[in-house]
Amino acid sequence: xxxxxxxxxxxxxxxxxxxxxxxxxxxxxxxxxxxxxxxxxxxxxxxxxxxxxxxxxxxxxxxxxxxxxxxxxxxxxxxxxxxxxxxxxxxxxxxxxxxxxxxxxxxxxxxxxxxxxxxxxxxxxxxxxxxxxxxxxxxxxxxxxxxxxxxxxxxxxxxxxxxxxxxxxxxxxxxxxxxxxxxxxxxxxxxxxxxxxxxxxxxxxxxxxxxxxxxxxxxxxxxxxxxxxxxxxxxxxxxxxxxxxxxxxxxxxxxxxxxxxxxxxxxxxxxxxxxxxxxxxxxxxxxxxxxxxxxxxxxxxxxxxxxxxxxxxxxxxxxxxxxxxxxxxxxxxxxxxxxxxxxxxxxxxxxxxxxxxx
Amino acid sequence: xxxxxxxxxxxxxxxxxxxxxxxxxxxxxxxxxxxxxxxxxxxxxxxxxxxxxxxxxxxxxxxxxxxxxxxxxxxxxxxxxxxxxxxxxxxxxxxxxxxxxxxxxxxxxxxxxxxxxxxxxxxxxxxxxxxxxxxxxxxxxxxxxxxxxxxxxxxxxxxxxxxxxxxxxxxxxxxxxxxxxxxxxxxxxxxxxxxxxxxxxxxxxxxxxxxxxxxxxxxxxxxxxxxxxxxxxxxxxxxxxxxxxxxxxxxxxxxxxxxxxxxxxxxxxxxxxxxxxxxxxxxxxxxxxxxxxxxxxxxxxxxxxxxxxxxxxxxxxxxxxxxxxxxxxxxxxxxxxxxxxxxxxxxxxxxxxxxxxx
Numbered sequence: 228x229x230x231x232x233x234x235x236x237x238x239x240x241x242x243x244x245x246x247x248x249x250x251x252x253x254x255x256x257x258x259x260x261x262x263x264x265x266x267x268x269x270x271x272x273x274x275x276x277x278x279x280x281x282x283x284x285x286x287x288x289x290x291x292x293x294x295x296x297x298x299x300x301x302x303x304x305x306x307x308x309x310x311x312x313x314x315x316x317x318x319x320x321x322x323x324x325x326x327x328x329x330x331x332x333x334x335x336x337x338x339x340x341x342x343x344x345x346x347x348x349x350x351x352x353x354x355x356x357x358x359x360x361x362x363x364x365x366x367x368x369x370x371x372x373x374x375x376x377x378x379x380x381x382x383x384x385x386x387x388x389x390x391x392x393x394x395x396x397x398x399x400x401x402x403x404x405x406x407x408x409x410x411x412x413x414x415x416x417x418x419x420x421x422x423x424x425x426x427x428x429x430x431x432x433x434x435x436x437x438x439x440x441x442x443x444x445x446x447x448x449x450x451x452x453x454x455x456x457x458x459x460x461x462x463x464x465x466x467x468x469x470x471x472x473x474x475x476x477x478x479x480x481x482x483x484x485x486x487x488x489x490x491x492x493x494x495x496x497x498x499x500x501x502x503x504x505x506x507x508x509x510x511x512x513x514x515x516x517x518x519x520x521x522x523x524x525x526x527x528x529x530x531x532x533x534x535x536x537x538x539x540x541x542x543x544x545x546x547x548x549x550x551x552x553x554x555x556x557x558x559x560x561x562x563x564x565x566x567x568x569x570x571x572x573x574x575x576x577x578x579x580x581x582x583x584x585x
Numbered sequence: 586x587x588x589x590x591x592x593x594x595x596x597x598x599x600x601x602x603x604x605x606x607x608x609x610x611x612x613x614x615x616x617x618x619x620x621x622x623x624x625x626x627x628x629x630x631x632x633x634x635x636x637x638x639x640x641x642x643x644x645x646x647x648x649x650x651x652x653x654x655x656x657x658x659x660x661x662x663x664x665x666x667x668x669x670x671x672x673x674x675x676x677x678x679x680x681x682x683x684x685x686x687x688x689x690x691x692x693x694x695x696x697x698x699x700x701x702x703x704x705x706x707x708x709x710x711x712x713x714x715x716x717x718x719x720x721x722x723x724x725x726x727x728x729x730x731x732x733x734x735x736x737x738x739x740x741x742x743x744x745x746x747x748x749x750x751x752x753x754x755x756x757x758x759x760x761x762x763x764x765x766x767x768x769x770x771x772x773x774x775x776x777x778x779x780x781x782x783x784x785x786x787x788x789x790x791x792x793x794x795x796x797x798x799x800x801x802x803x804x805x806x807x808x809x810x811x812x813x814x815x816x817x818x819x820x821x822x823x824x825x826x827x828x829x830x831x832x833x834x835x836x837x838x839x840x841x842x843x844x845x846x847x848x849x850x851x852x853x854x855x856x857x858x859x860x861x862x863x864x865x866x867x868x869x870x871x872x873x874x875x876x877x878x879x880x881x882x883x884x885x886x887x888x889x890x891x892x893x894x895x896x897x898x899x900x901x902x903x904x905x906x907x908x909x910x911x912x913x914x915x916x917x918x919x920x921x922x923x924x925x926x927x928x929x930x931x932x933x934x935x936x937x938x939x940x941x942x943x
Binding site for chain 2: 402416432439472475494
């Protein structure tokens with residue numbers, strides 16, 4: 228760490244959701260940003276939004292941020308390492324496979340200037356119009372140096388993450404890929420499998436769908452074209468974990484077929500343990516929370532009136548969820564609060580005329 | 586249908602969450618309710634809440650509602666068919682297995698008075714203190730007559746569902762079990778398997794957890810003791826569907842190992858199709874929606890101020906979600922609205938000083 232400071236110019240290659248958001252965040256901090264994209268319309272849109280100037284800077288580039296689809300990462304990273312003298316990073320979802328390709332095509336000296344990274348932020352939408360300077364605010368941003376990444380290059384990429392408002396976490400490329408396989412890629416494909424089982428179901432069976440199946444399958448709506456690339460690039464880590472899931476599934480099938488309650492209980496208990504292992508809000512450990520359900524007429528002013536009352540009552544709401552069960556002309560809103568505050572909130576809201584239950 | 590009307594008395598056996606809620610809902614409609622439970626404290630609590638009178642009525646019971654844990658359903662249904670002359674229903678999560686046991690132990694005449702049912706409502710909490718007359722409001726309630734259920738008995742149980750505020754759907758017991766295996770039991774166990782894979786992960790890997798894995802694993806926090814009973818009782822339907830999920834998992838592993846993009850795309854595309862098959866709010870078909878993200882300082886008055894502004898802007902919010910990524914001293918609230926209203930909402934909120942992005 229040699230007191231590196233990110234002053235620019237920065238070249239962002241790929242003016243989609245992530246590249247444009249990086250440009251917007253850096254411009255907001257006064258850093259000079261140049262943009263490149265083979266799609267002229269994306270480039271025009273992103274520069275029009277204020278994410279940077281189209282073209283390559285005349286001065287040396289301090290940092291190149293490669294923000295192209297997974298299939299094109301390695302070739303663009305390698306060409307940027309050859310064409311510029313600056314540090315090169317990327318914001319791709321997978322780190323080992325592109326690195327292995329880059330190693331094959333650049334010199335050892337060029338390779339030292341590469342440090343992969345991965346902001347844990349995104350949107351169901353894509354393209355520069357979905358971008359925002361606030362996209363990375365408070366999000367984790369993995370910085371994944373390889374064995375010969377230069378120390379000052381690692382510091383510069385860490386500074387990029389922090390300038391964009393994110394919290395940087397350092398991983399080796401292999402650790403990173405294992406971590407996102409577990410926390411993102413495997414949940415995604417398993418969600419897709421459960422959702423796929425609904426696709427062939429009789430419509431009248433789906434009338435019994437509740438909030439649980441909606442939550443489990445929500446992320447399965449993600450873009451298959453993008454996810455094909457992510458999964459293919461992280462196939463080793465994903466297959467390793469999916470084999471563990473399949474072993475768990477086989478154990479479950481065996482427990483169901485033999486009627487072994489202890490085996491069922493062990494699998495379910497391990498699931499409960501997993502839900503408490505996920506870090507919570509503000510990085511705090513899990514605290515006990517409870518839900519309070521409020522009936523809210525389905526028109527604009529009612530949520531305002533409810534939250535006005537909640538604000539006056541002065542109880543902090545940890546989470547809000549609107550229940551989507553069909554057949555009801557109003558919303559059922561679940562307010563999650565600290566367990567000890569659920570009964571006081573219920574009483575206070577009931578006192579103000581709301582229909583509330585736990 | 587002979588113009589049956591549910592006038593009572595109704596006997597509710599089992600004063601837990603569901604039984605007490607049924608009692609409260611029926612009492613609110615003026616129906617006479619009696620309560621029975623082997624747990625004296627539950628009985629005292631439920632009657633204290635106004636869910637009915639403890640004890641057995643002197644007059645003939647018109648309807649018995651059995652609301653005991655899955656393992657005890659069959660024996661209690663059978664004893665109620667023998668001990669009373671009324672219609673008997675239950676509110677258990679599984680219908681075929683208890684029916685098969687009941688058939689073995691009652692006369693064909695007694696069996697005609699039994700009609701199983703299943704309200705799709707619950708809570709992470711259990712016991713009478715979690716009960717509410719509003720628990721079934723707008724929820725689906727499956728009515729599952731067997732081959733020799735009397736028509737007037739089916740009508741009476743359908744009326745029970747509607748009096749409790751639910752929407753009744755009729756299924757055969759086998760269809761019901763298949764439907765809930767697909768929409769509830771399989772999502773639950775798969776969620777538990779994904780959550781279980783987190784339980785053994787290094788804590789630093791879990792720092793990369795986003796909203797996706799939180800949603801997929803939320804229901805895995807459910808009570809293992811209750812879910813053991815549900816899964817064991819519905820083992821045939823659950824195992825059938827889980828074998829399909831395992832086939833999908835094997836196809837996925839094969840596609841990852843051979844690098845077959847078309848096969849990956851097919852699995853992911855089927856998942857997308859499944860997410861659109863789930864019925865939406867008010868039973869409407871899926872309409873295009875979009876999310877707008879608002880930065881909300883993490884103290885009580887801010888949600889009120891935000892929803893006050895949203896109310897004045899006059900745009901109807903379809904869903905609300907608070908994003909729990911750690912490391913951020915404020916909440917990121919996602920407001921879901923009709924796709925065509927997302928940009929107008931973004932502009933209007935920005936104009937009122939909120940930090941908003943899509």
